[in-house]
Amino acid sequence: MAGNLIACLGPMFSGKTEELVRLVNREKYAGRTFKVYKPKKDNRYDITDVVTNNGITIPANVIKEDGYQIIIDFSEFPVTDIFIDEIQFFESKIIDHIRILLSFGKNIYYSGLSTTSENKPFPFKDADPNTGCPHMGDLLAGIHHSQIIVHNAFCSKCQAEAYFTHAIIEKTEAIKVGGKEDYEALCSKCYHEVMPLIIPDYYSEDIKEKIRELQRLHGWKEQI
């Protein structure tokens, strides 16, 4: 029987890593065998632990972003459940690794950001810089998920439900790992006050103007 794939998604500060920690603790109480992984790139708080923004830690295996280590470990010691934190920082090979491990009946849990602070699908590490493909959408739509848990944060400006991550600092690279000094969670209203709504180029001038009117009405930043 194929294993279950469970995703914990949401913007930064939405508690998705805390959810992963909760699921890991559940394993410990039940005495199940499991392994926790995180990508090398995510060194925000600690190089060996999965650390939530609240400082809760669980031991993790820090591995290269190609993810092959998960397959190697599994061939040597086939645990029942596999946990992957911050999956968006891996290379897209992780999708194939997951597909293979699921077929062996293993359960896989992961946490990740589905979108960037520019509100685009989060590109995997090996993505084409021009197209941003492959990205998190390929993982979400490419493999059957048993459960997708979506977390919201609270808006740092108005405290409404927030599902956008916004970069406070000037980003010097497309994907920048950061914490509270670099990013904030914003609701749709506050996000669009600072980040322009993307109006597709192929829209006719008529339609574009209608959208601009709506933007002015909402007090949102206009597309440059």
Ligand SMILES: [Zn+2]
């Ligand atoms: Zn807000």
